[in-house]
Amino acid sequence: xxxxxxxxxxxxxxxxxxxxxxxxxxxxxxxxxxxxxxxxxxxxxxxxxxxxxxxxxxxxxxxxxxxxxxxxxxxxxxxxxxxxxxxxxxxxxxxxxxxxxxxxxxxxxxxxxx
Amino acid sequence: xxxxxxxxxxxxxxxxxxxxxxxxxxxxxxxxxxxxxxxxxxxxxxxxxxxxxxxxxxxxxxxxxxxxxxxxxxxxxxxxxxxxxxxxxxxxxxxxxxxxxxxxxxxxxxxxxxx
Numbered sequence: 001x002x003x004x005x006x007x008x009x010x011x012x013x014x015x016x017x018x019x020x021x022x023x024x025x026x027x028x029x030x031x032x033x034x035x036x037x038x039x040x041x042x043x044x045x046x047x048x049x050x051x052x053x054x055x056x057x058x059x060x061x062x063x064x065x066x067x068x069x070x071x072x073x074x075x076x077x078x079x080x081x082x083x084x085x086x087x088x089x090x091x092x093x094x095x096x097x098x099x100x101x102x103x104x105x106x107x108x109x110x111x112x113x114x
Numbered sequence: 115x116x117x118x119x120x121x122x123x124x125x126x127x128x129x130x131x132x133x134x135x136x137x138x139x140x141x142x143x144x145x146x147x148x149x150x151x152x153x154x155x156x157x158x159x160x161x162x163x164x165x166x167x168x169x170x171x172x173x174x175x176x177x178x179x180x181x182x183x184x185x186x187x188x189x190x191x192x193x194x195x196x197x198x199x200x201x202x203x204x205x206x207x208x209x210x211x212x213x214x215x216x217x218x219x220x221x222x223x224x225x226x227x228x229x
Contacts, residue, residue, distance in 0.1 A: 035219075041222075042220050100144060103217060
């Protein structure tokens with residue numbers, strides 16, 4: 001069974017440009033997370049979906065970040081415009097919507113804003 | 115955000131020795147999970163311990179949970195070079211409001227196993 005798939009793996013863009021990341025979760029997983037991880041730090045939650053509903057986006061910088069999860073499956077995270085401080089690894093994870101379940105992570109997208 | 119805090123931030127030991135990492139958190143939890151991350155890779159789930167459990171084993175891993183002290187420890191016995199990675203605790207905490215942040219990660223412990 002395929003794990004969580006993210007694309008692209010790497011992205012280099014100039015500041016003020018838009019960028020989008022894509023995530024395909026594990027089949028059957030209702031919960032989807034987007035995390036941002038800065039170098040040497042732990043992942044920080046940006047947004048959490050339960051099916052197609054964003055149940056927690058309190059940490060998402062809404063002036064420049066947006067996310068969607070179409071039909072409760074794939075998800076995209078967009079940044080427009082990107083800033084230098086957005087350089088980080090963006091991780092997608094999914095899990096079943098039930099108590100005491102583990103999250104499965106994708107390989108992440110390493111974004112470099114120059 | 116209400117993150118767990120790992121201690122130490124970095125740990126370097128010889129192959130064959132045991133490695134112990136600690137995690138402290140702030141609020142009531144449903145469970146606490148430990149993840150491993152190799153350099154440049156995604157996180158891999160290691161073990162989950164529920165709030166009503168005190169100890170759990172998985173192979174060379176032993177996890178303890180003390181809810182009264184709001185702390186957990188991860189012990190890796192007979193370490194191997196392949197155990198070199200960053201280890202994170204993640205708390206699935208009971209939110210005060212519906213939809214609040216869950217599965218919050220700490221800053222991690224960078225473990226280096228020297229051959």
